[in-house]
Amino acid sequence: MTDRFFSVRTHSPKTVRAAALALAMLCGSALSSTLAVAEEQPVKGGEITIINGSDIKSWDPAITNSTFPGGPMDMLDAIYGFIVYVDVKGVVQGGMAESLTSPDAKVWTLKLRPNVKFTDGAAYDAEAVKFNWDRVADPATLSPAQAFVSGWNKSIKIVDPLTIEITLATPDRNFGSTLANLSPFIASPAALKAAEKKTDIKPVGAGAFVLDNWNQGVSMTLKRNPGYWDQPRPYLDTLKFVVIPETNSRISTVVQGGATMMAGYMYQFGSNATAEGVTTHEVPLSGLYRAYFNQAKGVFADHRAREAFYEALQRPRLMKAYTQIDGYVMPTNYFTADSPYYDATYKLPEYNPEHAQELFDALAKDGKPFEIKIVTYSNSDLKRMGSYLQQSLSAYENVKVDLQLVDQAMLPPTCKVQGNFDLCIDGGVLVANGAEPIITNLLGSKGNDNWGKYNSPDMDKALAAANATMDPEAVKKAYADVQKLVAQDLPLYIYGSEARNLLIRNNTGGIVPSNGGILQKQFLFVCKDACTTK
Structure with missing residues (x-):
């Protein structure tokens, strides 16, 4: 049997980043032309080890x-x-x-x-x-x-x-x-x-697989399900998951041959992306870098504060502080220009420090001083971002910024459950290859990911209208209304977009992403030789 698979292809960080930023963001998207599709003959047998950042709590x-590569649903899917x-x-x-x-x-x-x-x-x-x-x-x-x-x-x-x-x-x-x-x-x-x-x-x-053993929080081993419905898949004899929370440790484990792959971003890989025996594979699904404004209480309940935040900062410089890489193109709204839903009419505020200062002054005069608590992860990337935000905003008058760093596991309880923040930055991109269910979860008044408690009957109406029709033109019109409201209400701080990448051993075949990038594990196989596209 011959299957069509995404081949593994080596890219420079600059090339991959440019391709990623050009892909459709959070919408149905076509495959990037930089990703070759090759005829490969799957090899039966062998073992692959996937590194995840955290473990599941139960089965x-x-x-x-x-639903992203390297997340807990990876294990449940297997x-x-x-x-x-x-x-x-x-x-x-x-x-x-x-x-x-x-x-x-x-x-x-x-x-x-x-x-x-x-x-x-x-x-x-x-x-x-x-x-x-x-x-x-x-x-x-x-x-x-x-x-x-x-x-x-x-x-x-x-x-x-x-x-x-x-x-x-x-x-x-x-x-x-x-x-x-x-x-x-x-x-x-x-x-x-x-x-x-x-x-x-x-x-x-x-x-495709059955559990062999599980050392919770450390690793698990799965074996081929001999009764799987889609024979001769799965091709692997053994699939392993190893839990390594720290990014640099995950990278070095793959480079040294201790694991087959990990999910991350090109800015994290650096020169490791071209190490011997290693390549990168872009998951062709871009997503949003976003932060949540607390609109239930505090200064961001006032629209002027959200507008001032956008205008006080240069988002490209913020992304450079975060990734230490230049060249990011900023989204002008929820959808990018490559999306079938994109409407150029409606744009997020641009850098305008003079007007931002006027807004900060007006808030102070009205007894609403711009005094905010920023909450984010304690990893090195987000520490840099938090420090940049604190330093840049503190250069303005009538502004005070407190930065609180928490462990990754504590961010949802602190922000989503307790609402103990003014601005909450959730690391990584929120990826989907269709507008839903991500967009309603983020922007709907009852959305599960609406950490900032944004509440707009007009937004709920526009999202419902997009869901309620099979007519493409009616859907596009509804999402134009959504973008109008995003630019008008500023429910989120959208500061960049990116596609995830796999850092992967170059003898890995059968890369078939689904949902937010989770691989279909029944297709994975170990090539006899390096199966990098020539």
């Missing part, structure tokens, strides 16, 4: 987050497989299921594959899928997808053992991509019922 398929996934063009594809389709965006039909079984021998059928989704919809499960799934799980109709019909309360053309990102994993109902608590759940799926 509960309902506890999902972070065991359970995505029921559907979003390809790099933003199109929903069948994964463990054959297809998910709708004629009107309201009634959706999920077709399951015949003869698929969980590794305990039970059928991967409509009843198993419904059991999993009903469990996600139960608030007691504490699933991040509870609000999404509870909106439609009671309308599930089992047509036959391989067919499920879902009727939504209102049309949603992005239902498939939202499902792929928020609730894509199906486990054996028997295994879920047998566990008294989440940490007792045994990972019994129908995906």
Whole structure:
């Protein structure tokens, strides 16, 4: 059997960064021309080790987050497989299921594959899928997808053992991509019922691999699932995950041959990107660098403060402080010029220090001094960014900036849960290869990623309008309204965009990204020789 795979190709940091910044941001995007697609004959057998920055807390398929390479969903996918996934063009594809389709965006039909079984021998059928989704919809499960799934799980109709019909309360053309990102994993109902608590759940799926051993917080080893539905895949005998939180340690481990790959950014790799036996592979999905304005309390509840923040800073210099690299092109709105939704009419404020000072003075005069607490991670990159922000803003009169650095695990509790910030900077880009579900999670009044509590009925209306139609022109018009409101309300501080890259051993084949960049692990294989594109 011959498969078409993304080949691994070596790029200079400058070339890759330029290509990344030119890709469509957070929208359905075409493959970059710098990424070759080659005919490769997969090799069966061998072992690949993927480095992740953190481990999962349990094998509960309902506890999902972070659909990016190197995140916890990487591990869940290896065991359970995505029921559907979003390809790099933003199109929903069948994964463990054959297809998910709708004629009107309201009634959706999920077709399951015949003869698929969980590794305990039970059928991967409509009843198993419904059991999993009903469990996600139960608030007691504490699933991040509870609000999404509870909106439609009671309308599930089992047509036959391989067919499920879902009727939504209102049309949603992005239902498939939202499902792929928020609730894509199906486990054996028997295994879920047998566990008294989440940490007792045994990972019994129908995906490409089965768990061999797990040293929580350190590493895990998975073996090929011999009963996987898509033979002869998976090609690997063994898939390993190693948890290494610190970026430089991850990089040196790959360069020294202690692991196969890690996800990161070209600015982090430096000269390691051209080390012997190593290459880089761009995941062709750009995302936003963003920070959250706290609009529930504090000075950023006043629009003038958000405008002053934009105008007081030079975003290219901020990105250089963060990455130590020049050449970043700044987004002018939520979508870039390569997006089919981009509207050049609406632009974020540019650097204007004189007007920024006027706004700072006006706020002080009105008894709203610009005194802010910036909260971000304690890693070296974000320390540099935080210091740059503190130094640049403190050059203005009537401005006071406090910088608080926290461990990565403490950022969501501090910002999202407690709201204990004025500006919160979440490191890395927020990636999606379609507008949804990311955009509504960020900008919707009830969005799960709306840490700043931005609340606009007009924005909710525009986002709902984009979701409720299958007409491309109507979608584009709705997203023009979204961009108008982004430029008008300034709900986020958008300071850059970037694509993730893999630092990878050059004998690695079968690189097939999905969703936010998670690799489809059933396609991975070890080449007999270096399979770098010539």
